[in-house]
Amino acid sequence: xxxxxxxxxxxxxxxxxLTEFLPISSTGHLILAGDLIGFNxxxxxxxEIVIQTGAVLAIVWEYRARFFTINRRLWLxxxxxxxxxxxxxxxxxxxxxxxxxKAVPVAAAFIVGALVxxxxxxxxxxxxxxxxxxxTWKDALKVGFAQAFALIPGTSRSGATIIGGMLFGLSRxxxxxxxxxxxxxxxxxxxxxxxxxxxxxxxxxxxxxxxVGLAAAFVAAIVCVRWLIRxxxxxxxxxFAWYRIAFGIVVLxxxxxxxxxxxxx
Numbered sequence: 001x002x003x004x005x006x007x008x009x010x011x012x013x014x015x016x017x018l019t020e021f022l023p024i025s026s027t028g029h030l031i032l033a034g035d036l037i038g039f040n041x042x043x044x045x046x047x048e049i050v051i052q053t054g055a056v057l058a059i060v061w062e063y064r065a066r067f068f069t070i071n072r073r074l075w076l077x078x079x080x081x082x083x084x085x086x087x088x089x090x091x092x093x094x095x096x097x098x099x100x101x102k103a104v105p106v107a108a109a110f111i112v113g114a115l116v117x118x119x120x121x122x123x124x125x126x127x128x129x130x131x132x133x134x135x136t137w138k139d140a141l142k143v144g145f146a147q148a149f150a151l152i153p154g155t156s157r158s159g160a161t162i163i164g165g166m167l168f169g170l171s172r173x174x175x176x177x178x179x180x181x182x183x184x185x186x187x188x189x190x191x192x193x194x195x196x197x198x199x200x201x202x203x204x205x206x207x208x209x210x211x212v213g214l215a216a217a218f219v220a221a222i223v224c225v226r227w228l229i230r231x232x233x234x235x236x237x238x239x240f241a242w243y244r245i246a247f248g249i250v251v252l253x254x255x256x257x258x259x260x261x262x263x264x265x
Contacts, residue, residue: 006212008037013051013213017220020055020187021180021228023117023159023240024247028106031153032251035103042201049191050210054217056187059180061218062225074133074181077140081161081178082185084144089151089190101153104255109154110248117241120163128169132178135170142168143178147186154248157186163237172232180225 015033019026030048034040039047060067099105129135146164150157158179165175 005209008039009047009209009213010216011037012039012047013054013216014220016048016051016213017055017058017217017222018224020052020217020221021059021158021183021225023113023156023162023237024244025106025110025113025150025154025156025159026052026055028110028154028156031101031106032103042198043206045194046198046201047206047210047213049195051213051217052187052191054214055221056184056191057214058218058221058225059184062222063180071133074135077135077137077178078181078185080137081140081144081147081182082189084141084148085151085186086189088148092151096151096153103251105152106154107248107251107255109152110244110251113155113159114241114244114248117159117163117237117244120167121236121238121241123167125166125172126169127171129174130171132174132181135174135178139165139168139170140178143170143175143182147182157183159237159240172236173229176228176232 012030012033015029016026019029027048034044034048100109129139143161143165146160146168147157148160149155149164150160161179161182162172162175165178166172170178
């Protein structure tokens with residue numbers, strides 16, 4: 001396997017791990033990064049599934065004690081929250097991938113999502129639910145519908161669930177932790193579906209690339225999750241919003257200015 005391929009796998013794995021649980025859209029970053037290095041198509045989709053699995057394993061590892069002692073209410077809440085994105089994803093996934101998995105729509109979603117974050121952070125937060133174990137099924141359903149907005153690439157699954165949870169009365173920490181937990185069934189289900197759909201493109205020659213990407217995503221995600229839990233204790237999400245705006249403007253400017261030939265634009 002070419003050394004450049006392994007380097008690409010390492011870079012994309014790190015991008016996935018660092019962005020999956022931050023409100024900046026891992027899918028959007030992977031689409032843009034993959035476009036820049038010329039790594040797209042069906043095999044790229046399978047690779048993204050593998051490295052997302054690495055990020056999921058990081059959550060399972062970090063919260064391994066909690067997953068074995070998780071109460072029945074939280075399990076049910078995760079099922080409830082998972083359903084809206086699952087139903088809408090099955091109904092509209094093909095149309096979304098055909099029209100929105102492109103650089104310009106992703107950049108626009110970056111900016112729109114940032115404006116939502118800034119608006120949400122300006123509001124007075126009335127905390128009804130301090131801990132994830134105190135959530136009701138109605139709280140979970142609301143977060144689930146917020147997560148469904150993340151079907152639009154560039155929106156950010158974690159951003160939608162965390163900001164949505166806060167708007168619905170969850171504390172910043174509770175919204176963040178529930179977003180972590182909800183990532184497991186959501187990403188496993190979405191990844192499993194895409195894996196089966198594109199399994200024909202797999203070959204043993206790709207094992208090295210997949211292993212490097214998965215390991216990189218796992219390590220990067222652990223670092224990111226540990227940092228984010230400390231961060232939300234004393235900070236808000238405005239810096240991520242400004243990053244999204246700056247990043248989105250750069251992509252749009254390079255696309256329309258002809259500086260970068262975004263093949264997926």
